[in-house]
Amino acid sequence: MNRRRSPATAGRAFVRDYLPYLLAQANHAVHQGFAPRLRAAGLASVEWRVLATLSGGHGLTIGELAAEVLAQQPTLTKLVHRMARAGLVERRGDDADGRRTLVFETARGRALVAPLLAAAKAHERTALAAFPAADVAALKAILRALGAAAPARAARAAAGPRRPSPRAGRASAA
Amino acid sequence: MNRRRSPATAGRAFVRDYLPYLLAQANHAVHQGFAPRLRAAGLASVEWRVLATLSGGHGLTIGELAAEVLAQQPTLTKLVHRMARAGLVERRGDDADGRRTLVFETARGRALVAPLLAAAKAHERTALAAFPAADVAALKAILRALGAAAPARAARAAAGPRRPSPRAGRASAA
DNA sequence: TTGCAACACATGAAGTTTCATATAATATGC
DNA sequence: GCATATTATATGAAACTTCATGTGTTGCAA
Numbered sequence A, B: 001m002n003r004r005r006s007p008a009t010a011g012r013a014f015v016r017d018y019l020p021y022l023l024a025q026a027n028h029a030v031h032q033g034f035a036p037r038l039r040a041a042g043l044a045s046v047e048w049r050v051l052a053t054l055s056g057g058h059g060l061t062i063g064e065l066a067a068e069v070l071a072q073q074p075t076l077t078k079l080v081h082r083m084a085r086a087g088l089v090e091r092r093g094d095d096a097d098g099r100r101t102l103v104f105e106t107a108r109g110r111a112l113v114a115p116l117l118a119a120a121k122a123h124e125r126t127a128l129a130a131f132p133a134a135d136v137a138a139l140k141a142i143l144r145a146l147g148a149a150a151p152a153r154a155a156r157a158a159a160g161p162r163r164p165s166p167r168a169g170r171a172s173a174a
Numbered sequence C: 001t002t003g004c005a006a007c008a009c010a011t012g013a014a015g016t017t018t019c020a021t022a023t024a025a026t027a028t029g030c
Numbered sequence D: 001g002c003a004t005a006t007t008a009t010a011t012g013a014a015a016c017t018t019c020a021t022g023t024g025t026t027g028c029a030a
Helices: A010-015 A019-041 A045-054 A062-069 A073-085 A107-128 A133-159 B010-015 B019-041 B045-054 B062-069 B073-085 B107-128 B133-159
Strands: A089-093 A101-105 B089-093 B101-105
Touching: A010 B045, A019 A045, A019 A107, A019 B019, A019 B107, A019 B133, A045 A062, A045 A073, A045 A089, A045 A101, A045 A107, A045 B010, A062 A073, A062 A101, A073 A089, A101 A107, A107 B019, A133 B019, A133 B133, B019 B045, B019 B107, B045 B062, B045 B073, B045 B089, B045 B101, B045 B107, B062 B073, B062 B101, B073 B089, B101 B107
Parallel strands: none
Antiparallel strands: A089 A101, B089 B101
16 A cells, blocks of 8 residues: 555645745746756856846846845855856946946857847747636736735835844745 | 936846746745744745645655655755754655655644644735735636646656756745 | 945855765566 | 666765855935
């Protein structure tokens, strides 16, 4: 008798209806379909997100970029250093504010990411092909609304006292 | 003149309509609302996912658990060792197959996670309160369908040749 | 002006994750 | 039975991320 093949446990039943889990699983699944393209380009998923976000040539500060790619600021600082050494991005001081570092894509980074942007759009169309356009639009609207809570919540959290804590971060994405 | 405050760049425009990004951002935002509870309990998000998945008492193999919590197998193996040392889970050999290790929650793990399961449900209700129930049901249905692609794709990928690659993983979740 | 608070990023140490591969057990074909 | 392929997990080394804090710059009130 194989007890592991018994009906889903309470735990599995819980996570199968729990929104964060469904979001993570959907994200993981969609990402897995695109991961081979990233591997072929020699990019980690967070590097891809950085280059995709910087695409178009305007620079972002370290802090802005960290927020955009859903990473902690030290993580982004170190990643940008690595990507700069690889020639994919360029760091510049901000004339307007000496505390800030601006990050720009380089020609090399742009060349690397341009075909990936096109492939990403095609991959998204494939992933969503089974759903009516109205459902996709509604899905994206709800996801945007859910995602919009983060900046507001972060602003409220920043106003409160900071306290040391066990790690509960790393909810980042592909 | 602050060029960083110009209209959104092409890159930001792209990621703001790109499904994986919207999924990740929504996941991140919803997770951030729950993260303080996890910190208070002394749990990292991946530990929480393990305990939530194991809740109900049936064991899972290392491989099954890795798939459920969207982590690589070595990651899960090491995490389970750490959690076993902390007394939160228990490892057992599988009589049916000597290669396998089964993982069960302990009484201590159960006591830690039970209030969090209740809090997680309450948090989810709060996160979704602004949306009609029909929209929430539709959202979850689409997310489940998107998430279901992963096991099928993994099975197909496993049939193909394996090749070394730069890291393109770590699309995991809270 | 000056002192101090707040902001932005950098960095060291520690923890976590991944890659590549080793080891052990099981399945399969002959 | 035996050899080989496959499966499942463990492990070392390396890479990546986070925490806590340091350093430098700007903003603001007196």
